[in-house]
Amino acid sequence: MERKHWYEVGLDHVWLPYTQMKTAGPPLAVARTHGCRIVLADGRELIDGIASWWTSCHGYNHPHIRQAVERQLAEMPHVMLGGLVHEQPLTLARRLAALLPGDLDRVFFSESGSVAVEIAMKMAQQYWINRGERRKTKFIAFKGGYHGDTIGAMSVSDSDAGMHDTFRQLLPEHVIAELPRDTASADALKLVLARHAESIAALVVEPLVQGAGGMRFHDAATLTRLRAIADRCGALLIFDEIFTGFGRTGSMFACEGAGVVPDILTLSKALTGGTLPLAATVARRPVFDTFWSDDPAKALMHGPTYMGNALACAAANASLDLFEREPRLAQAKAISEQMTRELAACRALTGVKDVRVQGAIGVVEMHRIGDLRALRARFVEEGVFIRPFGAIIYLTPALTIEPQDLSRLTGAIVKVVGDLK
Numbered sequence: 235m236e237r238k239h240w241y242e243v244g245l246d247h248v249w250l251p252y253t254q255m256k257t258a259g260p261p262l263a264v265a266r267t268h269g270c271r272i273v274l275a276d277g278r279e280l281i282d283g284i285a286s287w288w289t290s291c292h293g294y295n296h297p298h299i300r301q302a303v304e305r306q307l308a309e310m311p312h313v314m315l316g317g318l319v320h321e322q323p324l325t326l327a328r329r330l331a332a333l334l335p336g337d338l339d340r341v342f343f344s345e346s347g348s349v350a351v352e353i354a355m356k357m358a359q360q361y362w363i364n365r366g367e368r369r370k371t372k373f374i375a376f377k378g379g380y381h382g383d384t385i386g387a388m389s390v391s392d393s394d395a396g397m398h399d400t401f402r403q404l405l406p407e408h409v410i411a412e413l414p415r416d417t418a419s420a421d422a423l424k425l426v427l428a429r430h431a432e433s434i435a436a437l438v439v440e441p442l443v444q445g446a447g448g449m450r451f452h453d454a455a456t457l458t459r460l461r462a463i464a465d466r467c468g469a470l471l472i473f474d475e476i477f478t479g480f481g482r483t484g485s486m487f488a489c490e491g492a493g494v495v496p497d498i499l500t501l502s503k504a505l506t507g508g509t510l511p512l513a514a515t516v517a518r519r520p521v522f523d524t525f526w527s528d529d530p531a532k533a534l535m536h537g538p539t540y541m542g543n544a545l546a547c548a549a550a551n552a553s554l555d556l557f558e559r560e561p562r563l564a565q566a567k568a569i570s571e572q573m574t575r576e577l578a579a580c581r582a583l584t585g586v587k588d589v590r591v592q593g594a595i596g597v598v599e600m601h602r603i604g605d606l607r608a609l610r611a612r613f614v615e616e617g618v619f620i621r622p623f624g625a626i627i628y629l630t631p632a633l634t635i636e637p638q639d640l641s642r643l644t645g646a647i648v649k650v651v652g653d654l655k
């Protein structure tokens with residue numbers, strides 16, 4: 235009798251993300267990774283264009299991160315952060331506070347991006363409650379936005395952009411508005427706010443680039459308008475930098491590039507260089523100050539079990555070392571220039587709606603993609619891992635990718651899009 239492989243026996247029991255398990259066809263089995271390469275169980279090697287949902291910014295298996303995690307594993311993998319503190323999360327909090335602009339200097343850790351967004355929403359809500367303002371319970375978020383898959387995070391995501399329509403009945407209702415890209419849409423947003431002024435706790439936005447909602451870009455002026463509008467109506471401003479943080483848009487953080495400081499900011503994805511799950515919700519000092527009180531009821535009522543996990547924080551500290559020692563932002567700039575040059579050829583191809591690049595994010599937007607599954611398979615045949623969604627084909631490679639590997643990625647896109655009928 236033929237002995238079954240881990241792959242076959244396990245696939246009968248695992249439930250995969252965003253996947254119709256019946257029709258999806260067999261996923262690719264990965265044996266290992268190195269640099270910008272994914273090595274499949276059958277021996278094929280793919281150049282990675284996605285960096286595992288934008289996490290592995292230094293490439294896979296970076297020795298510096300590995301050593302830091304191994305050292306931490308031998309010393310202490312984890313202790314709870316309730317009543318106990320330890321070095322890695324404290325060091326990481328201090329370093330993030332120093333890196334982030336303005337007085338964004340209080341860091342609350344969790345284990346996933348969605349949870350960091352939930353915490354940001356709870357913080358904003360309780361900020362107002364602690365100030366004696368109980369009516370501010372609503373959020374304004376934006377078309378094309380994506381903030382995660384948990385209930386609160388879904389409720390501030392655009393259901394057209396996300397995959398959340400099924401759950402509409404479950405979600406608290408917030409306001410999804412147009413981004414104030416120009417003065418006309420800014421006026422429209424002011425009207426929305428005027429209608430809801432008393433009830434708005436905060437505005438939530440992915441600064442500069444809306445990622446999972448379609449890789450849509452907006453400019454710094456849009457964020458300046460949001461800051462002004464939030465201030466005028468007495469609402470907090472939350473930047474979700476889970477995708478844009480750590481060099482992806484060309485500066486260390488999008489807020490820095492845009493010159494706008496939010497009141498609360500979320501981080502995850504590339505925080506640990508793609509090695510361990512970790513997220514952070516960072517508050518400005520005036521936000522934290524409303525929780526600082528003799529009244530125990532004014533404390534922030536949240537505490538994930540694995541909060542401040544020592545292994546994950548050690549990985550994140552090592553990742554920050556790499557940002558300090560190695561020219562990541564210069565690499566992001568070089569990637570940006572190369573993608574701009576090499577993806578330009580797509581503009582002339584049939585079916586292409588737009589080609590755009592911001593930082594180390596390259597996007598070819600199609601009018602429509604008929605068969606996503608076939609398209610994904612075509613890329614694998616070309617020896618690359620690129621995962622189009624909706625009508626979007628995009629690249630978010632590791633910031634360490636070599637120019638010739640990046641050319642293989644852009645070349646595959648030009649070729650495969652050119653072959654589409």
Ligand SMILES: *Cc1c(COP(=O)(O)O)cnc(C)c1O
Nearest residue numbers: 346347348380381382445476477
């Ligand atoms: C990925 C993402 C999230 C959700 O993070 P998870 O770790 O998947 O929960 C939230 N916001 C943005 C902007 C993201 O890109």
